[in-house]
Amino acid sequence: xxxxxxxxASLPKVDALHDVPSFDDLRxxxxxxxxxxxxxxxxxxxxxxxxxxxxxxxxVRLDRGFPLIATEDxxxxxxxxxxxxxxRGEAERLLPAIGDCVAVRVAPGHDMGVIERVLxxxxxxxxxxxxxRGERQVLAANVDTIFIVQPLGSTxxxxxxxxxxIARCLVLINDCAATPVVVLTKADRCTRDELDRVRADxxxxxxDGVRVVTTSSATGEGLDEVRSCVPAGTCAMILGESGAGxxxxxxxxxxxxxxxxxxxxxxxxxxxxxTVARVMVSLPEPCGIIADAPGLRSLPLxxxxxxxxxxxxxxxxxxxxxxxxxxxHTHEPGCAVRASVEDGSIDPVRLEAFLSLAGxxxxxxxxxxxxxxx
Numbered sequence: 001x002x003x004x005x006x007x008x009a010s011l012p013k014v015d016a017l018h019d020v021p022s023f024d025d026l027r028x029x030x031x032x033x034x035x036x037x038x039x040x041x042x043x044x045x046x047x048x049x050x051x052x053x054x055x056x057x058x059x060v061r062l063d064r065g066f067p068l069i070a071t072e073d074x075x076x077x078x079x080x081x082x083x084x085x086x087x088r089g090e091a092e093r094l095l096p097a098i099g100d101c102v103a104v105r106v107a108p109g110h111d112m113g114v115i116e117r118v119l120x121x122x123x124x125x126x127x128x129x130x131x132x133r134g135e136r137q138v139l140a141a142n143v144d145t146i147f148i149v150q151p152l153g154s155t156x157x158x159x160x161x162x163x164x165x166i167a168r169c170l171v172l173i174n175d176c177a178a179t180p181v182v183v184l185t186k187a188d189r190c191t192r193d194e195l196d197r198v199r200a201d202x203x204x205x206x207x208d209g210v211r212v213v214t215t216s217s218a219t220g221e222g223l224d225e226v227r228s229c230v231p232a233g234t235c236a237m238i239l240g241e242s243g244a245g246x247x248x249x250x251x252x253x254x255x256x257x258x259x260x261x262x263x264x265x266x267x268x269x270x271x272x273x274x275t276v277a278r279v280m281v282s283l284p285e286p287c288g289i290i291a292d293a294p295g296l297r298s299l300p301l302x303x304x305x306x307x308x309x310x311x312x313x314x315x316x317x318x319x320x321x322x323x324x325x326x327x328x329h330t331h332e333p334g335c336a337v338r339a340s341v342e343d344g345s346i347d348p349v350r351l352e353a354f355l356s357l358a359g360x361x362x363x364x365x366x367x368x369x370x371x372x373x374x
């Protein structure tokens with residue numbers, strides 16, 4: 001295996017990267033600034049020199065695990081402090097992710113910084129990756145809006161598959177308290193009737209207050225509406241499978257080819273992983289920042305009951321009036337949820353999605369190691 005210095009040398013050169021956000025493009029909140037100042041104060045008591053070399057920074061790119069950091073004065077590569085390697089369990093979640101605000105040490109004469117502390121996150125978009133071990137992967141931190149990218153015109157995507165994909169994304173996004181926006185891409189591959197049908201279905205599933213935008217990178221349809229979801233000073237993230245058109249959409253928003261795109265296989269309409277780095281790009285004014293990440297093959301739901309309740313609040317509210325506390329809302333007498341479907345106050349499409357995801361989460365929870373705490 002190549003050593004660390006060889007890996008660093010193989011990374012894209014900072015001066016060759018384009019559309020990289022500056023420090024001022026991202027918003028440091030009061031909690032993050034207070035945490036940074038407290039960390040520097042505590043460090044000064046033990047090492048005044050180290051404290052004087054600390055800077056506030058943002059992780060704006062990750063290449064093979066090596067962060068690119070933007071500070072007020074410069075943009076540079078960084079490595080992790082040895083303290084990160086000494087932690088396990090809950091602390092592992094605090095390894096720097098794209099979008100993190102960090103305390104980074106910049107020593108004179110060194111061409112790389114050292115990340116010493118991850119500062120408090122406003123939001124953290126996580127997915128389960130530990131099977132029964134209880135591990136989560138943070139895909140992006142401090143994002144305000146997350147775009148659920150769903151391609152149109154795919155021969156393999158049934159209405160049921162599209163609903164499931166959108167619904168589980170909504171649960172994960174609502175769990176981290178970001179704002180979801182459903183973006184239907186590749187509209188130019190559909191007839192108007194097909195487009196209207198899929199859009200109407202997505203609107204029903206997403207529910208009140210969730211914006212659904214139809215786009216085509218080929219024709220420019222819907223791009224201004226997407227841009228309006230990312231005002232200056234905010235950060236969005238694009239979430240979707242390989243082949244969903246994420247990188248193509250982002251290139252269209254930027255107005256030039258910044259990210260690599262790949263061909264989609266005809267037999268299953270799936271793309272290869274053309275996004276191998278996790279990157280943040282600065283959109284032209286007056287817009288903010290968008291984070292892109294490699295396409296995700298799966299988004300398992302484990303321990304996201306809060307997100308489920310936030311996504312389907314009308315189902316949770318109605319369930320309080322069910323005759324039985326353990327009502328499954330499928331066949332029991334006195335089920336207030338089914339009664340609400342009958343009187344029109346709960347959409348059956350949303351109830352079907354709720355029951356499917358709730359059932360999956362119950363099964364997943366039963367397969368965990370006994371010592372895993374969600």
